[in-house]
Amino acid sequence: MAVVTMRELLESGVHFGHQTRRWNPKMKRFIFTERNGIYIIDLLQSLSYIDRAYEFVKETVAHGGTVMFVGTKKQAQQAIAEQAARVGMPYVNQRWLGGMLTNFSTVHKRLQRLKELEQIDFEDVAASGLTKKELLVLSREKAKLEKTLGGIRDMQKVPSAVWIVDTKKEHIAVGEARKLNIPVVAILDTNCDPDEVDYKIPGNDDAIRSVTLLTRVIADAVAEGLIARSGAAQAKEGEKPAGEPLPEWERELLERSEEKPAEEQVAAPAESTEATAEQG
Incomplete structure (x- = not known):
């Protein structure tokens, strides 16, 4: 499509x-x-x-x-x-x-400042320990940062x-x-x-x-x-439910397949080999 x-x-x-x-x-x-x-x-x-x-x-x-x-x-x-x-x-x-x-480290500091300001309850003057004027200044700073940086708020790099x-x-x-x-x-x-x-x-x-x-x-x-x-x-996690350990024999097979080149591994039965070739 x-x-x-x-x-x-x-x-x-x-x-x-x-x-x-x-x-x-x-x-x-x-x-x-x-x-x-x-x-x-x-x-x-x-x-x-x-x-x-x-x-x-x-x-x-x-x-x-x-x-x-x-x-x-x-x-x-x-x-x-x-x-x-x-x-x-x-x-x-x-x-x-x-x-x-080009100067993302400085921008990231401003993002941290925005997150700090978001923790302040601007409605509760008493609990903030700040005056109304101080809260107003901080509120304006927060609004300005939100306008310019709000879209990249969660960007880490x-x-x-x-x-x-x-x-x-x-x-x-x-x-x-x-x-x-x-x-x-x-x-x-x-x-x-x-x-x-x-x-x-x-x-x-x-x-x-x-x-x-x-x-x-x-x-x-x-x-x-x-x-x-x-x-x-999800494919990396495999078909088994998360948290369920692989049986020891499956773990051993996985480890062997990762450590040895394909030529050195024990040959499988003919049918399995053909099926594997078709899948590959």
């Missing part, structure tokens, strides 16, 4: 680029035609690039990685927050603070990849990710620089419907990766 259909892309206006006077010549290969002074993006290419980005995000998450969602422009704020929260990923949808990636809506507006985020060799997955409108993006999706980064659709697709890839990660974890 396709990740997204051509009809969905068309209905969401993913094909509409910028005015022809506002473009980056490097985007020429992604442009299908021009209509009424507007560049039209080649959606056949978009579909192909979406599949590639989807697979990358899915595999990244399946192997334990995280994807940070970034989009601070008005058209992206709601979709970024909703889709990232849906799959439990960090996000920035208000303002990108310089150093959010820099992400494995970033999803970015509008690479021109989020150029600081793009620069920090590239400096740390963090793969950038992003929508490429006709005024963007494709060289800055590792996993590009040619498309409209200004229309709400386009941004929402493509951000949902990336979140779906994260969700599929999480399911694969969960399945792999």
